[in-house]
Ligand SMILES: Nc1ncnc2c1ncn2[C@@H]1O[C@H](COP(=O)(O)OP(=O)(O)OP(=O)(O)O)[C@@H](O)[C@H]1O
């Protein structure tokens with residue numbers, strides 16, 4: 144997640160103080176991980192240096208918390224190009240789970256148990272997300288859905304791999 | 317009924333075996349249905365999930381093992397007693413094709429009550445209440461062929477719950493629906509079941525649907541395996 148771009152994007156609706164920006168971010172995107180003030184101010188300093196934001200209406204006696212920040216034209220262009228650049232689809236090739244399964248097979252342990260315990264852990268997290276989703280607002284629902292669909296994909300892999308363990312055992316040994 | 321105390325085992329299947337000719341559909345399957353609890357039954361296609369559900373519901377008779385409804389052995393019941401149990405204490409939701417096409421949705425929901433000799437007016441009053449509960453009161457006068465898949469499933473859930481059963485059997489209840497509709501059906505089914513204290517057996521291959529359950533049992537090659545969350 145690019146925090147600088149998210150902050151820039153929030154500034155498009157109008158200039159804000161740093162603390163105000165932090166609050167807006169936390170409300171919308173910070174469900175799990177609210178920003179630290181330090182993080183907000185260091186990010187703003189960097190954006191300022193790169194000409195993507197500018198200071199507005201500095202009040203006398205101003206430490207950083209007294210300044211308001213506004214997005215510049217260069218900032219808007221930057222947000223534009225960030226929004227339109229697709230995120231790299233994440234590949235999970237050669238992940239830890241595959242390694243565990245192969246090592247279990249090589250050592251004569253139960254690879255099915257490895258997969259089953261992962262499966263139980265996945266479903267437990269999916270239950271928690273489902274509960275949160277059911278009690279949450281639309282933002283919560285969409286954020287939880289994103290996680291749920293990914294976990295579901297993992298689970299399908301666990302199922303397919305469980306079904307092909309005998310085949311895999313022959314190949315690796 | 318349906319007022320079972322939360323946490324009681326209402327239906328218990330143990331050591332179930334069932335073969336169809338040379339196919340061993342169930343080798344050794346066990347399942348507890350607890351009132352107020354949703355248990356998800358998952359597993360690969362052909363592993364025996366539906367067979368387990370049909371045995372538990374008294375629709376087919378297992379070759380070995382026992383099924384007890386509130387400590388009463390299903391095998392020792394007379395046929396009439398078993399079908400009365402199915403009608404009054406069990407509710408069913410399947411993937412599709414369970415509604416009577418000639419009846420309106422309201423009549424479909426009222427049907428289980430009518431079969432139990434509830435007067436028409438009273439049956440339709442209760443059916444209307446369930447249609448409202450499932451947010452499909454507006455399709456009451458339509459026939460199943462005239463409603464969407466999601467609406468039809470909600471009507472089916474209403475019909476399954478109208479007798480306040482102690483156990484609801486749902487075999488891929490969302491299998492023919494898209495994600496949003498599937499989850500809506502799940503939410504309404506789970507809420508309604510929790511409210512009436514029914515235990516739910518939910519057969520599904522979708523993890524997102526299973527995530528509405530309280531507990532998961534996996535069936536592989538006709539054997540059940542209870543997974544403990546790590
Ligand atoms: N009435 C029947 N006659 C013959 N064989 C049957 C019958 N019902 C089920 N089987 C067989 O028993 C096995 C288990 O079937 P079952 O329908 O229980 O699987 P399932 O887990 O529900 O699969 P799916 O996910 O595809 O619905 C399969 O091999 C199936 O072909």
Ligand SMILES: [Mg+2]
Nearest residue numbers: 365366367487
């Ligand atoms: Mg089936």
